[in-house]
Amino acid sequence: MTSNRSVPTLYDVAKTAGVSTATVSRCLNSPEQVVEHTRKRVLEVINQLGYTPNFGARAMAAKRTYTIGAVIPTMENAIFARGLQAFQEELRAGGYTLLVSSSAYDPQIEEEQIKALIARGADGLLLIGHDRTKTVSEFLRKQGTPALAAWSYEADAELPSIGFDNRRAMRSLTEEVLALGHTRIGVISGITDGNDRARRRVEGISDAVTAAGLDMAGVPVIETPYDIANGAEAFHNLMQADTPPTAVICGNDVLAAGALKAAGEMGIEVPRDVSVTGFDDIELAGILTPPLTTVHVPHREMGRRAARTLLAMVQKGITGQTVQLEAKVCLRGSLAGPKAD
Amino acid sequence: MTSNRSVPTLYDVAKTAGVSTATVSRCLNSPEQVVEHTRKRVLEVINQLGYTPNFGARAMAAKRTYTIGAVIPTMENAIFARGLQAFQEELRAGGYTLLVSSSAYDPQIEEEQIKALIARGADGLLLIGHDRTKTVSEFLRKQGTPALAAWSYEADAELPSIGFDNRRAMRSLTEEVLALGHTRIGVISGITDGNDRARRRVEGISDAVTAAGLDMAGVPVIETPYDIANGAEAFHNLMQADTPPTAVICGNDVLAAGALKAAGEMGIEVPRDVSVTGFDDIELAGILTPPLTTVHVPHREMGRRAARTLLAMVQKGITGQTVQLEAKVCLRGSLAGPKAD
DNA sequence: ATATGAAATGTAAGCCGTTGCATTAAGTTA
DNA sequence: TAACTTAATGCAACGGCTTACATTTCATAT
Structure with missing residues (x-):
């Protein structure tokens, strides 16, 4: 049953080395059970033949x-x-x-x-x-x-x-924002459906806003997929309002990067005209201009x-x-x- | 860990549906070979039992x-x-x-x-x-x-x-740099050993520099792993020279981002004091300040x-x-x- | 009905390892 | 050297699936 043209199997190794397949298997999986001299020979054959265990077979036999x-x-x-x-x-x-x-x-x-x-x-x-x-x-x-x-x-x-x-962390961040005196907040969130992180973060914002005596109903929340371009677009929309927010809290750093980009394009200066925050503290956050206030994970x-x-x-x-x-x-x-x- | 109820197999499905394993297998792999009425019943059983094919076995038997x-x-x-x-x-x-x-x-x-x-x-x-x-x-x-x-x-x-x-692209970029009149170039490259992209890019720079009548020997090249922090450090080192470069060509956008970051920290203004270029045009490139000149891939x-x-x-x-x-x-x-x- | 070919289904031989158990070789002790 | 322990190795069943080939079923033509 040795095929010369296809990938070598345990059996080929065993035959060439003049041992049983069990011994070859042991050389690979529990070498201490095989005496040095045998092991050495088997390993040589394995190398010579370029044998690699077939994973499927192994998974099936060993269940791991x-x-x-x-x-x-x-x-x-x-x-x-x-x-x-x-x-x-x-x-x-x-x-x-x-x-x-x-x-x-x-x-x-x-x-x-x-x-x-x-x-x-x-x-x-x-x-x-x-x-x-x-x-x-x-x-x-x-x-x-x-x-x-x-x-x-x-x-x-x-x-x-x-x-x-996520909720508590975002609440803390929002509290920092509110503590600075912001009362007009805007939120750019990731899609919350099927994403508990995004949802919890919005809840955290809500917690802080409510605790500060503000009404969450008055806080515009835009949900959009995590992507720089979407963050930019959402920011743009938020700032079109009659009374635009003075602080935009983003569900993560990627959206925030988009917001900063849009701000630049719109001639809005951050943080003078509007503050922006992110979440995650990915490497990007530190090199944006201005550097992004965020939650470090x-x-x-x-x-x-x-x-x-x-x-x-x-x-x-x-x-x-x-x-x-x-x-x-x-x-x-x-x-x-x-x-x- | 081990669950008491074990995972159902093809055999279980076959037995429950009252057909052979071959028929079940065909329902999954070539449904057109099975008559509708049988197929439907089998699929129902599959669902009911929550059967999923064992991949190892499948791979072994089907070789794909x-x-x-x-x-x-x-x-x-x-x-x-x-x-x-x-x-x-x-x-x-x-x-x-x-x-x-x-x-x-x-x-x-x-x-x-x-x-x-x-x-x-x-x-x-x-x-x-x-x-x-x-x-x-x-x-x-x-x-x-x-x-x-x-x-x-x-x-x-x-x-x-x-x-x-990679070589030609980087050559083109370098030519743009040189065309602007830069004669003192610095290079921050990724590790070229084992990385043909990085190596070719440096070669491209060399091509352009040489073609412009400059001496590549006079161009400092720092090799460092792709990472923002390393880019920053390398930039810092380049700019310490007695006659620092007027343009720093980076092997990719990540290094360039680091360079821009370092420039900011060192109070060096880009591009007024020094130009910086990247490679790859990852999303980041467009949102850096200033936006990064790079090669779009x-x-x-x-x-x-x-x-x-x-x-x-x-x-x-x-x-x-x-x-x-x-x-x-x-x-x-x-x-x-x-x-x- | 019956023959006939096609369609549907079944049978069983692999695929390639691992491992419990059996067997043999080696080593130790009296 | 015989008796016995332990280490090393071999044997062969098993795992779950696919598929070539064999068999049965069904529809159609005669």
């Missing part, structure tokens, strides 16, 4: 793949990039491979991707946030694949999570801890502990008091 | 996975994000799933990731650029997995590629075409055609003539 999957809403902007990088580094240190796919913020696609990853044998899954359909949760439970939610802390959600309290720490937690879940079968990290307001040049008129 | 893998140098900055997004969209339209992993610009890790992806049954591979070891090329050939290189056009490279001529088109080409290679077994796309100089505010002194 040393693969962790992550489904993130987007790769387009850097929101998840840094955290994911740290996540991957940590996984790699633990001997695991990370496979990423993106859902374009579409729950339908997210579901597909989750299934694709599980079908491909992912031992564990990293997901973003908590908003997903019953079907998906059901599916995950049924498959018994450990999953962890990140970028969002939620005490009693379906999945254990590691993240920060501990991306790398979150990624690292997510990896550790998920690995523990996968390897020891323990239930993941939900962990809350601190996200701190980060004041920079884009926020100032309202213009005295 | 409808999965395309991509190994990119980094997810941290947006260089590959947009192109990859388009790539994924196109694949999805063709019924394929994209799995991405990142090598952190480390050839060692890249090799690992390529192997991981192939082992996991990827039907085809998207790689970035052409620099890789014999081992890897050998491995790819042996496995017979179609692979395509992107972000770099190279006529007679090992792999077919779809991309642009047709990210989305590249991604889309890469997908089409790779799919053709995978499905029809044809050899991929190398395609060159146009990357055009994109003049913006960060470039001007040298200060008259």
Whole structure:
């Protein structure tokens, strides 16, 4: 059954090395069980033949793949990039491979991707946030694949999570804005449907606004997909109002970058004419002009801890502990008091 | 962890529906071969049981996975994000799933990731650029997995590629710079070792400089990993020289962003005191202050075409055609003539 | 009805590893 | 050296799916 033209199999290696397939398998998976002299010979043959284990077969036989999957809403902007990088580094240190796919913020696609990853044998899954359909949760439970939610802390959600309290963080930021005397606020939010982070952030704004004795009904909120161009457009619209806001709070840094861009184009000076804030503190935030006031998210720490937690879940079968990290307001040049008129 | 109720298999579905496993399999893979009435019943059972095909088994039996893998140098900055997004969209339209992993610009890790992806049954591979070891090329050939290189056009490279001529594009940009009268140029490049894009770009600069009758030996070139902070540091170093450059050409937009940032901190005004250019035209480039002169890369088109080409290679077994796309100089505010002194 | 070809379905042989258990070789002790 | 322990290796079942080939069913023509 040796084929000379196709990819070599365990069997080929075994035959060439004059041992059984079991021994070859052991050389690869638990080398300490094989005596040095045999092992050496087998490894030589493996090299010589350029053998690589067939993953499908291995996954099927061993029921584990040393693969962790992550489904993130987007790769387009850097929101998840840094955290994911740290996540991957940590996984790699633990001997695991990370496979990423993106859902374009579409729950339908997210579901597909989750299934694709599980079908491909992912031992564990990293997901973003908590908003997903019953079907998906059901599916995950049924498959018994450990999953962890990140970028969002939620005490009693379906999945254990590691993240920060988006609502509280945004509330703090908004309080800073209000403390400076702003009373006319505008909000540019990401699409909240199916995105608990975006929703919580708006709630946080609402909390602070209401607590300050203002009426949230008077605060214009524009929802738009996370994208610089959309942020710009929304900002433009907000500033067309008869009494435009003196502070524009954006759901994340990307939208805020768009707002700053639009401001530049409209000849509106930030923060003199209007203040702008973001959320996430991606690298971009620090190099914008003016530098963006935002909420700093501990991306790398979150990624690292997510990896550790998920690995523990996968390897020891323990239930993941939900962990809350601190996200701190980060004041920079884009926020100032309202213009005295 | 282990769940008491185990995942249903083809066999379970077959039994419940009262047909053979072959029929169930056909319902999934070639439904037209199954009579409507049977198909309907089977699909119902599938739903009811929540059956999902086991991927490993399927891959093993069918020798294809409808999965395309991509190994990119980094997810941290947006260089590959947009192109990859388009790539994924196109694949999805063709019924394929994209799995991405990142090598952190480390050839060692890249090799690992390529192997991981192939082992996991990827039907085809998207790689970035052409620099890789014999081992890897050998491995790819042996496995017979179609692979395509992107972000770099190279006529007679090992792999077919779809991309642009980094050298020529950078030469054009440099010519623009020189045409404005700059004679003191500084270069901030990415690490060229193992990165043909970075290397070609430096060559392009060299071409233009030499053609203009200047001596490349007099042009300081700093190599540093792609990262804003590194760009800033390099810029800082360049400007410390006795006769600092009047134009700093950066190997990509991320480095250029760092340069602009450093300039701001050093009180150097761009472009009055010094011009700065980038490469890639990532979204960031347009919102920096001043907007960055750069080379526009047709990210989305590249991604889309890469997908089409790779799919053709995978499905029809044809050899991929190398395609060159146009990357055009994109003049913006960060470039001007040298200060008259 | 009956023959006939096409359509639908079933049977079972792989695909390539892992691993529990059996067997053999090596090492130790009295 | 025999008896016994332990280490090293082999045997073969198993995992879930696809698909070539065999068989049955059905519709149509005679």
